[in-house]
Amino acid sequence: MPLLTRTFIKTALVCLALALVLGILLASGVTNGLFPVYIHLLVFGWLTQLIFGVVFWMFPKYSNELPRGHESLGWIAYTALNIGLLLRAIAEPMQAMQPSNLYGGLLIASAILQWLAGVAFIANTWRRIKEK
Amino acid sequence: MPRLSVWFVRFSFVHLLIGLTFGGLILANKGFPFASWTWSLLPAHMESLLLGWMAQLAMGMAFWILPRFRYGAARGNVNFVWGALILLNVGIVMVAMQPLISMSWIVLTGRILETSSILLFILASWRRVKPMET
Numbered sequence: 001m002p003l004l005t006r007t008f009i010k011t012a013l014v015c016l017a018l019a020l021v022l023g024i025l026l027a028s029g030v031t032n033g034l035f036p037v038y039i040h041l042l043v044f045g046w047l048t049q050l051i052f053g054v055v056f057w058m059f060p061k062y063s064n065e066l067p068r069g070h071e072s073l074g075w076i077a078y079t080a081l082n083i084g085l086l087l088r089a090i091a092e093p094m095q096a097m098q099p100s101n102l103y104g105g106l107l108i109a110s111a112i113l114q115w116l117a118g119v120a121f122i123a124n125t126w127r128r129i130k131e132k
Numbered sequence: 133m134p135r136l137s138v139w140f141v142r143f144s145f146v147h148l149l150i151g152l153t154f155g156g157l158i159l160a161n162k163g164f165p166f167a168s169w170t171w172s173l174l175p176a177h178m179e180s181l182l183l184g185w186m187a188q189l190a191m192g193m194a195f196w197i198l199p200r201f202r203y204g205a206a207r208g209n210v211n212f213v214w215g216a217l218i219l220l221n222v223g224i225v226m227v228a229m230q231p232l233i234s235m236s237w238i239v240l241t242g243r244i245l246e247t248s249s250i251l252l253f254i255l256a257s258w259r260r261v262k263p264m265e266t
Contacts, residue, residue, distance in 0.1 A: 043181065043182075043186075047186060048148075048185075048186075051186070051189065059133075060133055088159065091163075092159075092162065095162060095163065096162075103163070104163035104164045105163065106163070107159055107160065107162055107163030107164075108160050108163045108164065110159060111155075111156040111157070111159040111160040111163070112156065112160075114152060114155070114156060114159075115152045115153060115155075115156040117152075118148050118149060118152040119149070119152075121148075122145050122148065122149060125145070126142075126145065129133065129138050129141045129142055129145070130133065130138065131133055131134065131135050131138055132133060132134075
């Protein structure tokens with residue numbers, strides 16, 4: 001299993017654990033306004049990140065020289081996804097409680113980074129979707 | 133990867149891009165409200181990512197990887213699975229158009245198409261969930 005896949009999968013597991021802890025906090029009323037963060041930790045941080053890692057590992061070869069395509073695009077996807085998610089986890093509840101230009105700007109950055117993660121993943125994987 | 137899986141996976145990637153674009157616009161609008169209409173993208177955002185991206189990718193991978201039959205069609209009734217692919221994508225588009233078109237029947241029809249798609253896929257794949265033949 002390549003390093004990038006291991007990193008994706010381990011980070012996905014951390015996101016799953018964080019989401020479940022957040023779920024406990026939400027259910028016990030300790031914290032409010034974090035439901036969107038909870039959902040995105042599960043759907044993007046856990047499921048989508050796990051898929052990205054496994055696809056990078058198991059999809060048909062890109063070429064003999066570059067069997068998994070351009071790995072740097074994979075690392076860009078990994079970094080953008082996780083920084084984007086982290087910014088969202090910080091800025092989204094803060095923006096809901098006390099709106100400011102700082103948190104607004106962080107949300108814009110988060111939106112761009114999460115979008116960029118998907119684009120980098122698709123760019124690196126598209127040509128690996130092929131018939132045998 | 134069989135041709136049908138190629139199409140499932142390609143469509144799922146397109147839905148990933150659409151879903152992330154819509155989600156990015158909604159999130160950016162939370163940062164600096166610039167267009168209230170971005171909220172109308174929420175059904176399309178959820179439909180694209182949950183069904184279009186994740187469920188569709190899983191269907192494509194399952195069609196590729198589940199154990200094959202030794203006799204007859206190796207991957208079962210392929211027509212059913214082509215039908216599932218088409219119904220799923222038409223259904224998602226119809227449900228996602230909900231805020232843009234004020235026709236109540238469009239969501240109901242989209243949901244029926246999505247459900248039919250999954251039922252067709254289950255019908256075609258059920259017997260492939262089996263031990264490997266030796």
